[in-house]
Structures are given as C-alpha cells and as structure tokens.
Amino acid sequence: MSPNADGNPKSVTVIVKGAFDILSKESGVHRLSRISPFGSSRKRQTSFASVEVIPLMGEIEVKVSSSELKIDTFRSGGKGGQHQNTCDSGVRVTHLPTGTTAKSTNDRSQHANRRRAMEVLLSRLHEHEEDRRRSERGEVPKASFGHQRRSYILYPRKQIVDHLTGKKSGKVDELLKGDLGVV
DSSP: OEEOTTSSEEEOOOOOSSOHHHHGGGOEEEEEEEEOTTOSSOOEEEEEEEEOOOOOOSSOSOOOOGGGEEEEEEOOOSSOOTTTTTSOOEEEEEETTTTEEEEEOSSSOHHHHHHHHHHHHHHHHHHHHHHHHHHHTTOOOOOOTTSEEEEEEOSSSOEEEETTTOOEESOHHHHHTTOGGGO
C-alpha cells in the first residue's frame, strides 16, 4: 500500500490465492457515492477506484531480458522498526519498452521485494500483451474511467448498480461485507 499526502491509500496490491475466476469479474472502475463521515459540510461525495485483477504467475510466457529492465531500490516508508529507514529494502522494477512498473515494499528483505515485484511485473506484462491481442481482434477494451464496472450509492438511497449486467440491488451492506453474490 502506498499512501498519498493525506495518509490515505493511493494504491493497494492484494494477493489472493485460488479466487481468480471469481475476482476477475471485479476488474474495472468502481464508484462510491456517499455522505462522508469525515466532512462537516454533509455534502454528497463521489470517489472512484480502479480495480485491476491479474493472475499472478510463476512460469509465464512473457520473455524479458535484463537490458529491458530498470531496477530502483529505495527506503521503505511506514511505521518504525529496527531496520526502518536504514537500508534500501523497497524495490521498483520498470519495463522500459512499455513503461510498465511494479513495486514492492512489504518485506524487510530487498531480495524478497525484488522477487515479488518481478512476479507482479510479469503478470502485468502478460495482461498488457493480452490487451494488445484483444485490440487487434477488435474486441471491446477493458474497463476504464467513464466505463464503470459497479456503482455503490449510499445516499440518498442504498443501491448497487452493476453496469456490466444491468442488475440493481439494495443489499449494499451485504456486498460491502464481501458477499459478491448479491448482484
């Protein structure tokens, strides 16, 4: 997780094993409309989150030479600890031809972070190649801003709108607790 200036997450990487078929349907832009519990003005606010679900693969058909990679190391931020800000354990790997990047700061070990960043980078390069093939075949591109996957409306009424299927549901609390079957 990398925080923005307010301390809120700017991006989050979550690794889930064994649920790709279920979660791959969640790729796209999710919109949340609500009255913020943190604002004193009681105005309706809308937030967007882009969700990218890609398979994490050990053996992958994308071939990458080391000359195409730029590997940066940096000091991880976050809560303190014995090794905090004393060694460069964070790793960012950039694939120069495509500009695709992946970073990892979760482990104290630079080697473990490098391995995790390479796994994510290879998965993103695989997805990049699949997108290129889809566009060559004339298929519809993946969801992006303006092409929402799902909307969560919490004010003035509670409603979920699945823009892919057109279904609507009032079971917002169940969905936000993790029950993906309500829509």
